[in-house]
Amino acid sequence: MATASSWQTGVVTAIGEETPHAKTFRLRLAEPRTHRAGQFYVVRLTAPDGYHAQRDYSVASAPGGEHIELTVEKLPDGEVSAFLHDVVRVGDTLQVRGPIGRFFSWDGDAPVLGVAGGSGVVPLMSMLRLARGAGRPGLMRLVVSVRSPEDLYYADEITGPETTVVYTRRGPAGGSRPIGRLTAEDLRPLAEADRDVYVCGSQGFCDAATGLLADVGIEEKRIRVSRFGPTG
Incomplete structure (x- = not known):
């Protein structure tokens, strides 16, 4: 079973454009975990030679369900964000780890x-x-x-x-x-x-x-x- 500290696979099921420089990636997780609003996931890319690059991306979707949505801004010379924007398509898989970040999270129980x-x-x-x-x-x-x-x-x-x-x-x-x-x-x-x-x-x-x-x-x-x- 996946934990917040273990890597798992997410299948990209939808990609939506938020602004000219930001896209939302909807992922179906192999082993879903309920996140708290405000938490984030780490996305890791692995090159054929074994090189790794990873970045943290906040979850935009509400807690619950087998999907998460990560909104990514494409930054100048951004190694991971450029790959996600320019290369990733629906049906591709990504390695993710999370959810992470208890301090900046909210359960919806207080204003x-x-x-x-x-x-x-x-x-x-x-x-x-x-x-x-x-x-x-x-x-x-x-x-x-x-x-x-x-x-x-x-x-x-x-x-x-x-x-x-x-x-x-x-x-x-x-x-x-x-x-x-x-x-x-x-x-x-x-x-x-x-x-x-x-x-x-x-x-x-x-x-x-x-x-x-x-x-x-x-x-x-x-x-x-x-x-x-x-x-x-």
């Missing part, structure tokens, strides 16, 4: 606020889908900061009364919020004392967001942060 920068929305989307699937969408509130509408992951699904999208460079026609970076005023109406906060994004985004959360009165002990770097 939370998610704050995401760009591709940092992926693990928070798993949380949003969990809350919506349980018929309790108000448990998960989400703020996503992106440069433009073309950069918004899950655009056909993510919008709703429990989500706020902040456009920093260019917004959709008729948008009510001025274009610009995330501010304390964006977070203040959503920051409640009983909500833990999950922040995910680049180092710079996470540092700025945690500072804004402090400005609106969120205690540091209630904030969980997942930072990512430019590995591909």
